[in-house]
Amino acid sequence: MAKRQVEVxxxxxxxxxxxxxxxxxxxxxxxxxxxxNLSKEGTDKVQQYEIKTVPAVVVDGRLAACCDTRGPDEExxxxxxxxxxxx
Numbered sequence: 001m002a003k004r005q006v007e008v009x010x011x012x013x014x015x016x017x018x019x020x021x022x023x024x025x026x027x028x029x030x031x032x033x034x035x036x037n038l039s040k041e042g043t044d045k046v047q048q049y050e051i052k053t054v055p056a057v058v059v060d061g062r063l064a065a066c067c068d069t070r071g072p073d074e075e076x077x078x079x080x081x082x083x084x085x086x087x
Contacts (some may be wrong), residue, residue, distance in 0.1 A: 002086045003032045007058040012037035017073045019055035024078060030065055030085040057082070 010016035010025050020035055036042025038054060049056070049063045056067040059080040061066050066076035078084075 003030050004028075004084070004086050005060055006031050006033045006082055007042075007045070008033065008035045009042060009046065009054050009056040009058070010037055010073055011054050012039050016055040019057065022072065022074060023057060023077065023082065026074065026083040028083045031082065039070075041050060048062060060086075 006023060006027060007018045008020055010020060023033055034046070038046065044085075045051075048057050051058075051063060051067070053067070053071075055072060057072050057077060057080075058067075059077070059082055062080065064072065064076055064080040064082075068075035
């Protein structure tokens with residue numbers, strides 16, 4: 001079964017930690033979660049995904065709708081497929 005790829009982009013600060021925890025709590029066994037601390041890595045992907053603020057969450061190559069203009073939101077992350085296996 002294919003794994004859902006979830007990428008979390010942070011500034012490596014305490015403000016981003018609740019989002020990392022939320023994503024980890026919502027992730028299912030078929031989710032591969034990768035956390036990028038932008039002070040160290042992942043900056044090349046910021047332009048690719050058009051990330052304008054952090055924290056930001058990308059699910060299967062698409063920036064979650066909640067991360068376009070405001071912070072991550074559980075309902076929107078679930079709508080993006082987080083926590084659900086790929087069918």
